[in-house]
Amino acid sequence: MSTVEERAELLDRATATGQAIPQLTSAEPMTLETAYAVQHAGIALREQRGERLAGVKLGFTSKAKAEQMGVSDVIIGSLTDRMGIEDGGTFDVGRGVHPRVEPEVAFRLGPDAEPVAVAPALEIIDSRYRDFRFSLADVVADNTSASAFVLGPWTRIGRLDALAVDLLFDGEVVATGSTADILGDPLRALPAARRMAAEYGHRLFDGAVLLAGAATAAVALKPRTHVEARVAGLGSVSVRTKEG
Ligand code: OOG
Ligand code: MG
Secondary structure, three states, rough: OOOHHHHHHHHHHHHHHHHEEEOOHHHOOOOHHHHHHHHHHHHHEEEEHHOOEEEEEEEEOHHHHHHHOOOOOOEEEEHHHHHEEEOOOEEEEEHHOOOOOEEEEEEEEEEOOOOOEEEEEEEEEEOHHHOOOOHHHHHOOHHHHHEEEEEOOOOOOOOOOOEEEEEOOOOEEEEEEEHHHOOOEEEEEHHHHHHHHHHHHOOOOOOOOOEEEOOOOEEEEEEEEHHHHHOOOOEEEEEEOOOO
């Protein structure tokens, strides 16, 4: 049996090299509890290298994502400052295994884990497992495939339950949905995050970012693309991809 730390190091190395690994559960069974322990051990490795926690993300909060990946339980992962890319910045697809992008909604949390602002967001996910296939425990151990995130302009929180969401590559719509696809209303990500953070040991600190989850299925990234998410009423956020 491999230890939690050994499993975290395998995933950490796959992230660093861009070389996919077999699912951890193909070697031995793994409970959800152990999977979250592996996730936290992986974040500890990042913190040892000077990364700082930036917040948390939820996964599989939309039917589109659950159907795409064949996994239906909501999961929670950690975001670090080094995963953040400024709006309009650049992401190197050559650095990843097989990165995909999702249009999302982000919240900034205040004290007491209350949401104080909302922004359109892009999440870049990149499973460290071969063929982007995994079980629930595998993806939890792999920090819910977190790779990078881009935040658009923060605005005051109003009604968020039915805003049109578009994902565009070079100005062409490649996926479309609604904020209603995120738990019925992305504001429901707040109680979900509080419950899961308490259960699995994540911190919802003052100033933390919460990614509520994708409104559409994820789309594979290619180099030299202008990637934009538009959320009606919230504005837009973009990133450019390059290779090498
Ligand atoms: C897991 C991450 C899912 C979301 O927004 O639903 C996620 C994956 O699909 O690899 O980030
Ligand atoms: Mg996501």
